Amino acid sequence: MSWEMVMGLEVHLQLATQSKIFSGSATQFGAEPNCQADPVDLGMPGMLPVLNEEAVRHAVKFGLGIGATIGERSVFDRKNYFYPDLPKGYQVSQFFAPIVCEGVFEVPMADGSLLPIRITRAHLEEDAGKSVHDIFPRETGIDLNRAGTPLLEIVTEPDFRTAEQAVAYLKALHSLVTYLGISDGNMAEGSMRCDINISLRERGTDALGTRTEIKNVNSFRFVERAIHVECERQADILDDGGRITQETRLYDAEQNVTRSMRSKEVANDYRYFPEPDLLPIEIDAAYIEAVRATLPELPGAKRERFVSDYGLSEYDATLLIPNHAMASFFEAVVNHCHAAKPAANWILGDLLGALNRSDIAIEKSPISAQQLAGLINRIEDGTLSSKLAKQVFDAMWEGLGEADEIIESRELKQVSDTGALETMVAEVIAANPDQVAQYLAADEVKRKKLSGFFVGQIMKASQGQANPKLLNQLLLEKLAAQS
Amino acid sequence: MSVTPEDIEKVALLARLSISESELPEVTERFSKVLDLVDELNTINTDGVVPMSNPHDMTQRLRADTVTSHTAREALMASAPAQASGYFLVPKVID
Numbered sequence: 120m121s122w123e124m125v126m127g128l129e130v131h132l133q134l135a136t137q138s139k140i141f142s143g144s145a146t147q148f149g150a151e152p153n154c155q156a157d158p159v160d161l162g163m164p165g166m167l168p169v170l171n172e173e174a175v176r177h178a179v180k181f182g183l184g185i186g187a188t189i190g191e192r193s194v195f196d197r198k199n200y201f202y203p204d205l206p207k208g209y210q211v212s213q214f215f216a217p218i219v220c221e222g223v224f225e226v227p228m229a230d231g232s233l234l235p236i237r238i239t240r241a242h243l244e245e246d247a248g249k250s251v252h253d254i255f256p257r258e259t260g261i262d263l264n265r266a267g268t269p270l271l272e273i274v275t276e277p278d279f280r281t282a283e284q285a286v287a288y289l290k291a292l293h294s295l296v297t298y299l300g301i302s303d304g305n306m307a308e309g310s311m312r313c314d315i316n317i318s319l320r321e322r323g324t325d326a327l328g329t330r331t332e333i334k335n336v337n338s339f340r341f342v343e344r345a346i347h348v349e350c351e352r353q354a355d356i357l358d359d360g361g362r363i364t365q366e367t368r369l370y371d372a373e374q375n376v377t378r379s380m381r382s383k384e385v386a387n388d389y390r391y392f393p394e395p396d397l398l399p400i401e402i403d404a405a406y407i408e409a410v411r412a413t414l415p416e417l418p419g420a421k422r423e424r425f426v427s428d429y430g431l432s433e434y435d436a437t438l439l440i441p442n443h444a445m446a447s448f449f450e451a452v453v454n455h456c457h458a459a460k461p462a463a464n465w466i467l468g469d470l471l472g473a474l475n476r477s478d479i480a481i482e483k484s485p486i487s488a489q490q491l492a493g494l495i496n497r498i499e500d501g502t503l504s505s506k507l508a509k510q511v512f513d514a515m516w517e518g519l520g521e522a523d524e525i526i527e528s529r530e531l532k533q534v535s536d537t538g539a540l541e542t543m544v545a546e547v548i549a550a551n552p553d554q555v556a557q558y559l560a561a562d563e564v565k566r567k568k569l570s571g572f573f574v575g576q577i578m579k580a581s582q583g584q585a586n587p588k589l590l591n592q593l594l595l596e597k598l599a600a601q602s
Numbered sequence: 603m604s605v606t607p608e609d610i611e612k613v614a615l616l617a618r619l620s621i622s623e624s625e626l627p628e629v630t631e632r633f634s635k636v637l638d639l640v641d642e643l644n645t646i647n648t649d650g651v652v653p654m655s656n657p658h659d660m661t662q663r664l665r666a667d668t669v670t671s672h673t674a675r676e677a678l679m680a681s682a683p684a685q686a687s688g689y690f691l692v693p694k695v696i697d
Contacts, residue, residue, distance in 0.1 A: 143670030260689030
């Protein structure tokens, strides 16, 4: 039977704040266990939460970023469950009245099209602590540093049909939230975690099948793999006439399988009720407009502008945009060299290659935008051939200075002196009478190929410094004059 | 009787409350009475009334995003029944 996959995603996004959502504890990743947990985070009796204004602003920014309705009056609720890393026995969340209501997020796909994904809601909540299972042989260790870190949970409608769509959405979401500056988006540190709700139905039917939920997948690659293996697992069960059990599962990346979470066997019933320790958040139009005024140019608008203003291809724009720092680097290069296409090529080619090999972020590139522009300027004005440019690039990467300094000190200047080139051409023609005769006897197409021989000889003689454009022109003239 | 003893057992499990077999009938009856009262309240027409999420007729005051609490791990963990290497210890939780 042919099955269609139906998926909805829930993303837990850690918001970039200095302090926690309801307390004044620090939120830095990687601190010593339980050093960033105060009496509020520990759920000590009598402690009262006070809401962090930055968390609210970040949530509103996100809502505006996807064109969603902002909840004028949102309310916190208690989600009740028992787990050792949840000190209060409830998580403060928003169930009945979230801060961000419906919106539509347009996801750029590889073919250049936009896939509209309906966002159901996004709500503020506190993160739980961490359970550590592998340090102590007979006990579980609890670190509450993460408890109370502000989260925005972003929930979609079941609008995904393929793993590729889900990953494209997550990448676009990652790009959006880092542009907005509301999260560092560091998936390896758990700043962005994804739950996948997945079910199958017979292709061509509308009713939704029974779904499973795969919890806490924390990389794009694992999301893709988890979807594939869970889809296969469900298809196997359904093909054998079985039924899917609605349950929570975990993706085991090492074995590439999903497993049922036994601890959640008892159907979750969170008994939400309004959090009596917090008052409703009211957000008025003036606040929304003030936040809107602070929004940066977002990835979608930037992509369009890169194509229309700089004449970049959709493909190049799509590669430059997701990483905000890379897009800014590109603009800085273009500001100094006014050659957009070469700038994109150098960044996406040699620079990105070198950065990746050394595992350096573009923000810390040893070659600055201005320096790269200096190199491109020397290619554009004919000083450097592309071959020489690569040598200069390598020297710049080693920190040997500006393009002009390297050209000067290594005498890398392309020979564009007509007189000098003419002499070289004449010498090569004189030294290779057989090849000249072959050339003259050949047709137009073959001649093109044969002229390469002479170019190669002259390049060798000039140690790569002959201006290839000028050389070609002179060579063809001279050869034509031989007949 | 609006709830059954099975409902009570389920809610007790979710709340991690231990209710003995002998207490069950009485708890069920008292629970039912509370819910019956709620049912009665449900008959009142509340169209257009904003749900009261808090008895104070105020909105949430917000705090500036600054770190004001500082590490006091030793003091805060002093009352924990078991700890090691800075972690609270609990019986092994296996997923």
